[in-house]
Amino acid sequence: MSGRSSNEDFRAMLARMERAGHLCRIKKPIRPEHITALCGKAPAAVICEAVEGYDIPVAGGLYWTRARMASALGWPEGELGARFAASVARPIAPEVVGRAACQDVVLTGDNVDLTALPIPFMHEKDGGPYISAGVAFANDEKLGPNAGCYRMMFRTRRELGLDLFTASDLRRYYQAKFDHNQPLPIAVAIGVHVFEHMAAAYKAPAGLNEMHIAGGLRGEPLQMVRAKTADDVMVPANAEIVLEGELLPNGWTADEGPFGEFAGMQGDLKRNPLFRVTAITHRKNPIFYALQMPWENDWLNGPATEAACARVLGLAGIQVAAVRATEGGCCGWSVVAAIKKRAGEGKNAIAALLSLPVVKQVIVTDDDIDIYNSDEVEWAVTFRCQADKDIVILSGMKGKHVDPSVRPWDLRPGELPTTSKFGIDATIPEGIPAFRYERIVPAFSDDVRVEDYLQ
Amino acid sequence: MTDIAPVVSKIEALLQEPVFFRDVLAALRDCPYRVILRAWSDVRMRHTLARDELGRYWVERM
Numbered sequence: 001m002s003g004r005s006s007n008e009d010f011r012a013m014l015a016r017m018e019r020a021g022h023l024c025r026i027k028k029p030i031r032p033e034h035i036t037a038l039c040g041k042a043p044a045a046v047i048c049e050a051v052e053g054y055d056i057p058v059a060g061g062l063y064w065t066r067a068r069m070a071s072a073l074g075w076p077e078g079e080l081g082a083r084f085a086a087s088v089a090r091p092i093a094p095e096v097v098g099r100a101a102c103q104d105v106v107l108t109g110d111n112v113d114l115t116a117l118p119i120p121f122m123h124e125k126d127g128g129p130y131i132s133a134g135v136a137f138a139n140d141e142k143l144g145p146n147a148g149c150y151r152m153m154f155r156t157r158r159e160l161g162l163d164l165f166t167a168s169d170l171r172r173y174y175q176a177k178f179d180h181n182q183p184l185p186i187a188v189a190i191g192v193h194v195f196e197h198m199a200a201a202y203k204a205p206a207g208l209n210e211m212h213i214a215g216g217l218r219g220e221p222l223q224m225v226r227a228k229t230a231d232d233v234m235v236p237a238n239a240e241i242v243l244e245g246e247l248l249p250n251g252w253t254a255d256e257g258p259f260g261e262f263a264g265m266q267g268d269l270k271r272n273p274l275f276r277v278t279a280i281t282h283r284k285n286p287i288f289y290a291l292q293m294p295w296e297n298d299w300l301n302g303p304a305t306e307a308a309c310a311r312v313l314g315l316a317g318i319q320v321a322a323v324r325a326t327e328g329g330c331c332g333w334s335v336v337a338a339i340k341k342r343a344g345e346g347k348n349a350i351a352a353l354l355s356l357p358v359v360k361q362v363i364v365t366d367d368d369i370d371i372y373n374s375d376e377v378e379w380a381v382t383f384r385c386q387a388d389k390d391i392v393i394l395s396g397m398k399g400k401h402v403d404p405s406v407r408p409w410d411l412r413p414g415e416l417p418t419t420s421k422f423g424i425d426a427t428i429p430e431g432i433p434a435f436r437y438e439r440i441v442p443a444f445s446d447d448v449r450v451e452d453y454l455q
Numbered sequence: 456m457t458d459i460a461p462v463v464s465k466i467e468a469l470l471q472e473p474v475f476f477r478d479v480l481a482a483l484r485d486c487p488y489r490v491i492l493r494a495w496s497d498v499r500m501r502h503t504l505a506r507d508e509l510g511r512y513w514v515e516r517m
Contacts (some may be wrong), residue, residue: 032488033480053487115492121480127478127510129492156496258510268512 004074007223009238010191011102011287013072014047014059022071023062030127033121035060039292044068047287050125050234054118060260060290063194063299066327067199072194073303078372081306081323084198088307091208091224092215100225102189106282108229113157114277117190117241120290123260127269128338129154130259133291134188134243135200136162140173141230147200147210153256160275161256162247174247174273183246185230186275191289194300196222201300211236229279232270240286243411244279260267263402264294265329277437295327309335309353316352318345321367332358337370339364341427349390350423357398363425369426380426383437390425397421462486462494470504473511487508 005012017023030038031052039061045068047059063069070077076217107113119129131152146169152160166173170186177184191198199214211234213220223237230244246398252271261267279447287425288310291297305325313320319340325331346364353362365371385391399419401408406417428437442448462483469482483491500502505515 044515053489115489115496118488119492121476125475125510128495154492154495156499157493164516255504255506269508271508294509418476 003334006220007218008193008240009363010193010289011090011242013193014045014062014287016074017045017062017068017071020071022068023047023059029235032058032096032118035120035290036122036292039064039290045106046266053360054116054122056118056286056288057291058118058120058288058293059191061296061297062097062289062291063290066299066302067294068120069194069299069302073198074352075334077119078322080303081310082132084303084424085310087216087219088202088213090216091212092218092220093209094211094215094224095221096234096235097223097225100223101239101280101283102235102242103225103228105282105285105292106161106228108278112277112280113153114159114160114243114280115283117279118288119154122290123266125266126259127153127255128258130401131160131188131190131243131371132293132297133197133203133289135192135197136170136186136188136232137232137233137235138170138184139226144207145211145234146170147196149201149297150188150198152218152260153259155254158245160243160277161254161272161445162275163256163259163270164247164273165252165270177247178249178251180275183248183276185227185246187227187233187234187235187245188242188275189241190243191217191241191287192236195236196236198300198303201297202304203405225378227279228281238283241280241282241288243275243277245277248276250272254430260293261402262294262297263333265404267400267402283323285329294330298327298331303333305335305356305358308339308356309359312352312356313337313339313349318349318352319360322371324371329361333360335359336363336365336377338367338369338371339427340367341432346390346425346427347392347423350425351394354394354397354421354423358400360403360419363426364423366428367424377426381424384426384428385424392423392425393420394422395420407410458462459490459494459497462490463497466491466494466498467502469516470498470514473507473509475509475511479512479513498508 026048029050046060049057121129174184176403195217196214199210224234225237227233256272257270302325306323309323321338324336326334349364369380370376399417472501504512
């Protein structure tokens with residue numbers, strides 16, 4: 001049982017994580033610029049109840065590990081990819097409501113002041129305080145509603161710099177308005193349930209509304225409400241805080257960044273559009289969510305990565321036992337898969353997995369290996385792999401600018417990087433009988449209870 | 456609420472040479488965080504801030 005109630009909201013999710021021991025309450029006063037360091041050192045997610053100078057608590061570190069992510073979702077740790085895939089396959093349209101908790105308090109005009117929110121300064125080289133957990137909602141006459149995750153740097157009481165550097169649907173919506181020197185109305189929700197956040201982070205196929213995916217993840221329609229001032233934009237009804245306003249038609253001109261990015265490295269200074277905030281709406285006693293980089297951001301994509309890996313392995317006719325996107329590989333770049341192997345499928349699995357755009361390194365094992373145990377995986381690599389036969393290297397594949405090893409600074413403007421990728425076939429080699437790998441088992445293990453001997 | 460004007464002046468003085476935002480916070484650690492942000496907002500609206508590729512800020516001289 002997940003223990004999740006119908007239409008569970010962000011704060012109910014926090015309460016459930018707290019009951020499960022994955023979140024702790026910090027009552028001691030803390031300055032906003034110390035919250036990120038605390039989140040990185042705390043053994044569980046935190047909710048800082050006494051943020052100095054503010055009456056709004058700050059939550060952080062919610063999805064820092066696979067265990068916390070699974071706790072938030074209410075899913076077993078080993079089923080994140082499978083459950084995500086099943087949910088995406090059955091999207092459910094949102095339900096539009098007339099009144100919503102996220103609009104309990106509505107601030108407009110001179111009452112709009114972003115400094116009233118405890119927007120934290122997070123990393124040593126960041127360009128300023130950042131809203132890291134914003135889910136931006138927009139609408140386009142032809143393409144329909146869209147939701148996505150974008151970072152926003154504090155600039156002034158009513159302006160944020162929004163990173164719209166990378167290709168995205170929101171960038172496409174903005175470009176269409178920018179071409180006519182018009183602003184794009186948007187609304188940014190802060191403090192939405194993990195289902196909405198994960199759906200927004202997912203690169204959904206064109207034409208598929210991310211909030212329909214959120215409904216699929218929930219197994220029920222997400223309740224949404226029309227924004228107060230942003231034309232034709234809908235937001236989750238139970239969001240903690242919503243910023244409404246316009247992406248100004250200044251183009252890619254305003255300085256934004258650097259920011260500690262998803263790959264765990266400090267990013268570059270960029271030029272981006274400005275988000276002018278014209279209204280702030282929020283629940284009574286709102287909670288501010290400060291998503292902590294990189295692992296929380298990475299884990300929002302982890303289940304989708306594992307689902308994609310299982311899908312391509314299935315298309316290759318390979319029986320998958322388990323897939324694990326590893327944290328060290330930012331839950332996307334490095335993957336371990338356990339398969340029920342037939343002859344040659346260790347290499348086939350590597351080829352299939354490396355065809356995914358982000359995946360850069362893979363390890364394939366037999367299904368007797370617990371791929372969630374790194375020692376087990378290392379054992380398989382050590383004893384089931386011959387380096388000259390079982391390591392596959394593919395060159396000249398599509399790369400990513402964020403990876404310094406592709407030397408992106410040497411590229412010409414507009415040139416895309418290529419990368420080499422590799423896979424390790426750590427399955428039992430063809431021709432070696434399985435009994436050669438018989439594992440030692442302690443004698444009479446079932447008869448021995450450790451608590452009978454340890455005080 | 457702490458008066459903003461002296462904090463704005465301190466930030467303007469800091470921005471006479473390239474500094475990271477972190478340096479601004481560190482130099483003003485005795486000020487409430489919100490006051491620093493409000494002052495930073497005022498500085499942003501009053502000046503064009505230059506940036507270098509490291510992300511440091513300084514006040515652009517006219």
